[in-house]
Amino acid sequence: MTALIVYLKLLIAVLLVWPRGYLLIYLIDRSKSFSFGFKFFVGWLLGLCTFAADVFSANYLGGMKLDWWVIYSSALMQIFGFSFVIFIFERKILWPRLSNFMPFVQRQIAGFVSLKKAEKIVLGVLLLIVLTGLIKGGWLASTPADAWNQKAATIYSARAIDLSANDPYYSGVVKYYPLNDTIIKFWLAAVAGGFSQNVISFAANFYYLALVIIFFLCLPSKIKILDRLLATGLAAFIPIWYYNSSLAFEDTLFAIWLLLAFTSMMRFLGGDKKSTFYFAEMALAVAVWTKNEALYVVFPIILITTVLLYLYKKVKWYDLIMCWFWAGLTISPWFLLLVFNWQTMLLTWHWQIGVENLWPARLILYLSPVIISLVFSDFLLKLKHGKK
Numbered sequence: 342m343t344a345l346i347v348y349l350k351l352l353i354a355v356l357l358v359w360p361r362g363y364l365l366i367y368l369i370d371r372s373k374s375f376s377f378g379f380k381f382f383v384g385w386l387l388g389l390c391t392f393a394a395d396v397f398s399a400n401y402l403g404g405m406k407l408d409w410w411v412i413y414s415s416a417l418m419q420i421f422g423f424s425f426v427i428f429i430f431e432r433k434i435l436w437p438r439l440s441n442f443m444p445f446v447q448r449q450i451a452g453f454v455s456l457k458k459a460e461k462i463v464l465g466v467l468l469l470i471v472l473t474g475l476i477k478g479g480w481l482a483s484t485p486a487d488a489w490n491q492k493a494a495t496i497y498s499a500r501a502i503d504l505s506a507n508d509p510y511y512s513g514v515v516k517y518y519p520l521n522d523t524i525i526k527f528w529l530a531a532v533a534g535g536f537s538q539n540v541i542s543f544a545a546n547f548y549y550l551a552l553v554i555i556f557f558l559c560l561p562s563k564i565k566i567l568d569r570l571l572a573t574g575l576a577a578f579i580p581i582w583y584y585n586s587s588l589a590f591e592d593t594l595f596a597i598w599l600l601l602a603f604t605s606m607m608r609f610l611g612g613d614k615k616s617t618f619y620f621a622e623m624a625l626a627v628a629v630w631t632k633n634e635a636l637y638v639v640f641p642i643i644l645i646t647t648v649l650l651y652l653y654k655k656v657k658w659y660d661l662i663m664c665w666f667w668a669g670l671t672i673s674p675w676f677l678l679l680v681f682n683w684q685t686m687l688l689t690w691h692w693q694i695g696v697e698n699l700w701p702a703r704l705i706l707y708l709s710p711v712i713i714s715l716v717f718s719d720f721l722l723k724l725k726h727g728k729k
Contacts, residue, residue: 347533351543354532355385358416362388364423364435369623371430372614377445379558386551386597390627391671392416393524398674400502407500412531460567467574471553474577474586475546489590493526494536504678519675521631522591548593549586553577555597556710559604576710591631598628599639600710606646610655618656619664622647626668630675 363384366375395415399405428434456464496502502520526544530536557573577583585593605621625643628635647665650656669676 347537347539348543350533351529351540354529355389355547357532358388358392358528359385360388361391361416361419361423362386364420364427365391365623366620367435368423368427368430369619370616372616374608374614374616375620376558376562382551382554382558383601386555386594387623387627389525389528390521390594390598390630391419392528393521394630394671394674395419396524396528397502397520401504401678402674407496407502407527409531412528416528456566460570463567463570463574467553467570467577470574470577470583471550474549474583489523490526490541492520493523493530496523496527497530497536519591519630519632521627522594545586548597549582552582552593552597552600552710556600556714559600559714572713576713579709579713581709595628595632595635596710598624598631599635600714602628602639602643603711604714606643610650615656615660618650618660619667622664622668623671626671630672636679 363380365387366380366384370380392415395418396407396412399411399415400407405411424434453461502524522544526536526540529540529543533540553573553576556576557569560569560572582593582596602621602624605617605624609615609618609621621643625635625639628639647656647661651658651661
């Protein structure tokens with residue numbers, strides 16, 4: 342019973358920051374390129390990650406202790422800010438409309454009923470894979486003794502982020518490593534009333550479930566539902582992600598943002614409107630805020646792509662400036678920390694790229710959802726249109 346209450350509190354913690362994520366995607370989506378389902382589910386993750394950046398900024402730049410009024414104002418303040426900007430653009434306030442909820446539920450039920458027998462079987466297998474992954478995550482999630490989880494527990498107890506050498510859980514080559522995942526766990530612990538195994542289990546389950554759902558939503562809607570379910574089942578059962586459903590590491594979170602960055606950029610290159618281009622840069626910014634690998638590898642790739650888009654007149658200079666401005670603003674506190682401590686940053690770079698022998702293999706694993714999504718989609722679309 343106690344564990345159930347804790348999980349309900351953790352759901353409330355995620356729900357509190359969901360509106361800011363949904364409103365931010367809605368604000369980016371000026372061309373109405375994203376479906377409601379995409380904005381709804383990605384909003385949960387974007388709300389958490391941008392909230393974590395605000396908490397870091399309040400403590401690191403503002404010097405404020407992470408008391409209740411600070412973390413709750415960080416969770417809720419942007420909701421009003423984004424709503425005001427949307428009102429300026431559209432002269433309306435986005436309020437949840439319960440009258441739209443039942444028709445939405447009815448459409449989902451009708452969609453399920455209309456599935457063919459093979460599609461229902463594949464969906465059942467996919468749900469079984471996900472369910473066993475979630476149950477395994479609930480029973481086997483890594484313990485608070487892990488250094489990164491212990492760092493979150495330290496932030497919870499001290500109500501401050503210690504970046505000094507005095508912190509045994511945050512020093513050496515990993516001293517300037519992003520705290521997105523760590524602060525998310527701090528927030529979950531703050532709402533749950535303590536840092537426990539339940540917090541870690543919930544984070545592991547949430548990351549894995551988000552990866553599966555967002556992967557499905559990133560597949561082109563032109564592909565048959567059966568093929569999308571098969572691709573999603575393949576992604577859900579990739580050993581590292583299925584295994585990580587019981588390990589609340591930032592790897593799964595990082596893979597999600599890589600998937601969103603690359604697929605959004607590919608959608609834009611494929612003819613979608615500018616909203617997908619803007620969101621690709623935002624997703625990249627959050628990926629940098631999650632793991633340093635994004636800054637060292639993915640950032641240059643998308644930067645070069647962006648320049649080529651401008652040179653070939655796919656975007657205007659105004660779009661380039663604005664997308665990089667908002668992406669840079671999202672991670673500015675973390676980027677300032679790296680700039681002010683560039684020597685340690687170079688040490689981290691050397692360790693991750695030059696010393697860690699398995700790093701290229703790990704990058705492939707991080708990109709595996711991207712690879713499956715892009716290759717699978719490209720193959721099926723060509724097959725559908727009869728292209729060789």
